[in-house]
Amino acid sequence: MTATGERSSYLMRAGLVRNVRSGEHLTTFVVSGVATVLITRLILSLSGYPQIGGKGLHIAHVLPGGLLMLVAISLLLGYVGPVVRPAAATVGGIGFGLFIDEVGKFVTSDNNYFYKPTAAIVYVVFVLIVLGFRFLTTRRPIDPREELANVIDHSVEGVAGGLSRRRRAEAAELLRAVPPQIEGRRETAELLAACPPDEVELAAPVDAAWRALQRGFERLATHPMAPPIAVAALAVQFVAALVIAAVLGEGLNRLPVLGVTAGSLLSATFTVRGALALRRRNRARAVRLFELAVLVSLLMTQVFQFAATQFAAAGGMLLDLVMLGLLRAERERMRRELDNATKAKTFRLPPDLDLPPFPEDPSDPV
Incomplete structure (x- = not known):
């Protein structure tokens, strides 16, 4: 049972807590994979489909694809916190693109890379990945406790190496969405406030590209x-x-x-x-x-x-x-x-005499 009297979902009790940025990571993975397929096909077409190897050997690009997927898995298994996930999604997407590009060899008896339905198979695979992931992540709304877990995920990074102003702001924005009555919110806010400031952070070109793309789309x-x-x-x-x-x-x-x-x-x-x-x-x-x-x-x-x-x-x-x-x-x-319009209307309501009009958590770092 939780502080709100509601029973935790089975997935959360089993330890499967969703990442609030999973949609961005999936999009990074899919875009990287699709772009890799198209670029690979273009390069091979322009170069006359050369073969790497000789004397009976042929090193197919499914092999470096598998190695890149191994690198992505190693990054996710070897490091904690949200910093590594965009890079892992990119590297994993490139590796998966190199793998799925050779699907024609896997489904034909003569290992035909030029099997005509290959393009449709590749496209359907990526579509099924997106649809399956959306089903798993949107069948129920994000729970406030999952929001809180994502704040703690940011704090894990900050406890060890400090938090930049940007990453602290991201964590604080997630914390605002967590109701005060959720167990652990006050302690999480204190943990976030205790993270030392540190403007040194891993270069995040994927995050920067996402922010630039979102700003461009909005304009x-x-x-x-x-x-x-x-x-x-x-x-x-x-x-x-x-x-x-x-x-x-x-x-x-x-x-x-x-x-x-x-x-x-x-x-x-x-x-x-x-x-x-x-x-x-x-x-x-x-x-x-x-x-x-x-x-x-x-x-x-x-x-x-x-x-x-x-x-x-x-x-x-x-x-x-x-x-x-x-x-x-x-x-x-x-x-x-x-x-914003709903909040403005709410703020104009007469205040409750028994409660402050805008209760704030004094331990909130924002």
């Missing part, structure tokens, strides 16, 4: 021309997907092309409905419908597109990912605005 999403450009981009993609699938997919009599057509029509339906919602000035509904249009494209249209045209579909996938990032940045911005 683009709030641009006055963002809605019409989004509609135009989705419309162009609808036409381009049909044309590319028909031309490179060798006609309209094949199942992949029919799948592209069905997915494109469904995506176009959501796009039209989103445009109508924009005209009615219902921006929240429009963003949600546009997001559905992009998700249909990613999870249905692009699967058949990769089957029909192989890696020529990478451009459409990239456009979908950029659109999804913009739409989710706008949805997050609207959520923050709604939260």
Whole structure:
């Protein structure tokens, strides 16, 4: 039983506490893996598919892929705290990309690297990774005790080597989301406050890239021309997907092309409905419908597109990912605005005479 009288979930009692930044780490892993596949295919195509080895030996790039995945696992097993995870996600993603790129050799009797459905198999594998992870992490909301555990995770790093102002601010922001009645909150706040200051930290290019990308998406999403450009981009993609699938997919009599057509029509339906919602000035509904249009494209249209045209579909996938990032940045911005408006209304209520209007934990480091 907990301080709030609620029984802990089985997963938390079993020690499976979720990382609040798991979505970022998964995205880093997937982006690194997909980029590795595309870059590897491009380099091999430009260099004439050379073979490393000789005298009957061939060192396939699945081997360095396995070594990089081993490095990522070693980093996660050998170090504590949140600092190492972005690097492990990047290295692991590159290693997995080198591994999955050779899936054609694993599923064919003649070890055919050029097996045509390889692109679709690779794409479906990454889609299943994302969907499976989202199911495991979003089937229930983050528990306040999990938030507290993530603060302690930051403190583990700070106790040993100190905390920079940026990392202390990240931990303090997580601590604010933990209700005061949760057991251990006061002690965690004291532990965080006891961490010595230290501005020396491991170089974190992945974190820096994430912050820059989020800022860029937020600026683009709030641009006055963002809605019409989004509609135009989705419309162009609808036409381009049909044309590319028909031309490179060798006609309209094949199942992949029919799948592209069905997915494109469904995506176009959501796009039209989103445009109508924009005209009615219902921006929240429009963003949600546009997001559905992009998700249909990613999870249905692009699967058949990769089957029909192989890696020529990478451009459409990239456009979908950029659109999804913009739409989710706008949805997050609207959520923050709604939260701020709700707080403003709450603050204007008459104060409770028995309690201070804004109770603060005196041990809170923020």
